[in-house]
């Protein structure tokens with residue numbers, strides 16, 4: 001049975017966002033997802049979602065652009081109905097030691113990861129409060145909890161997402177709206193494929209389970225947190241990381 005309304009997934013065209021969007025579609029949710037510019041990947045995700053027999057809307061939308069996000073949400077609601085749940089997965093890295101960090105790379109990461117998460121939360125919360133229902137999952141990282149050398153910008157953006165989310169959870173709890181954070185460790189996606197062999201090998205050593213995680217394993221947790229089975233869980237930051245110690 002398909003739900004009325006839709007679930008929004010940012011960065012849904014690839015990686016963790018795609019796995020989440022497809023999993024939620026297989027559970028009967030209509031999906032609206034955005035991406036930055038990768039149309040081919042978005043069309044592949046659309047195909048996978050359609051195979052699940054639900055409705056889908058997608059469009060490029062730069063999450064760091066407040067007005068573009070408002071427009072995306074309005075268009076998504078027109079196409080597939082009111083937003084009932086939100087997963088903020090869009091994210092980027094621009095790694096460098098602080099001593100070499102270009103301010104543009106600092107701003108880009110904060111703009112996409114932190115401002116982007118704010119922009120989407122801001123665009124949907126009024127509807128959630130009015131309907132007295134809704135659930136949000138924001139994607140952090142173990143780097144937002146433990147820190148990681150060369151990732152001051154990324155860690156700051158993810159720690160910011162965590163602080164924002166637990167405050168928002170408190171604001172919205174009285175409306176029956178839940179907000180939780182998922183903090184993945186090393187997950188096999190394009191983002192980690194881009195790392196050097198040396199960094200990948202080092203990363204593997206820090207994972208007690210001695211393997212990278214899969215996007216599907218993150219999707220399992222997101223699916224649970226959005227579901228009624230997690231109806232009394234809010235303001236949590238949950239790691240999915242194979243026991244990693246950075």
Ligand code: NDP
Nearest residue numbers: 011014015016035036037038062063090091141187189191
């Ligand atoms: P990928 O690089 O595989 O995919 C990133 C997705 O985000 C793409 O759909 C991309 O769209 C989209 N995106 C990037 N920038 C923007 C933007 N400005 N506006 C809209 N969409 C954008 O990343 P992952 O799936 O690996 O990561 C997903 C999330 O999980 C991120 O928040 C990341 O920080 C987090 N995470 C990932 C880990 C990992 O090991 N992979 C570990 C911990 C956290 P397009 O293709 O068009 O650019």
